[in-house]
Amino acid sequence: MFSIGGIFIPVTNLKKSxxxxxxxxxxxxxxxWEDGIGFCLSSxxxxxxxxxxxxTQSTEFIIEGSKKNSYYNFFVDDIGIAHAKLSNKGVKTSEIKDYDGMKCFDFFDLDNNLFSVVSEDPDSPFHPxxxxKLQMKD
Known part of the structure; x- marks a missing residue:
């Protein structure tokens, strides 16, 4: 019945962003529209x-102390290619981390908004x- 329609990202310079x-x-x-623009992703x-x-406004929330989490992430099939592509374009990125089959890294936009990129092992319950398969059960 429900699905995510859109993600809204706050930016201070719309043209550059x-x-x-x-x-x-x-x-x-x-x-x-007057103060925004909508996009679709490649998939x-x-x-x-x-x-x-x-x-500027945060795209992350505080879990505890200084530990933060982004509100959403981008899924990719090949995290190495995604990381190299952004890094080679001069985008500020973190190192790739591996959490037992889920690999991830963070990157930042012009407003220093934090975004996570993840790839899941095919055996992970979170893999697309x-x-x-879970969605087709209904």
Whole structure:
């Protein structure tokens, strides 16, 4: 019944951010409005929108102390290729970490918004193929 329709990202400079996101995440424009623009990713149906804001705002929440987590992540099939692609374009990235089959790294946009990129082992219950099987049970 429900699915994620869109993810909204706060940006302070819409024009520069549009260029950055198109270049680094290979997004395709859907439409724009006065203070924002909508994109689609190369796969999946979730849309991504940039919304102009007056000041930077966090895309992460505090778990405990200084431990933080991003609100959402991007899934990729090959984390090494994704990491190299962003790093080679000069995007600020963390190192790839491996958590028993789930590999991830973080990257930052022009407003220093934090995003996570993950890839799951095919046997993981969180792998997209497993999720599709669960969805088909209904």
């Amino acid at each position: 549009i260029e950055w996101y198109e270049e680094n995440l290979e997004l395709q424009r859907i439409s724009d 999946g149906s979730t849309q991504l929108a940039l919304v102009k804001v007056e000041s 193929d497993h999720i599709k």
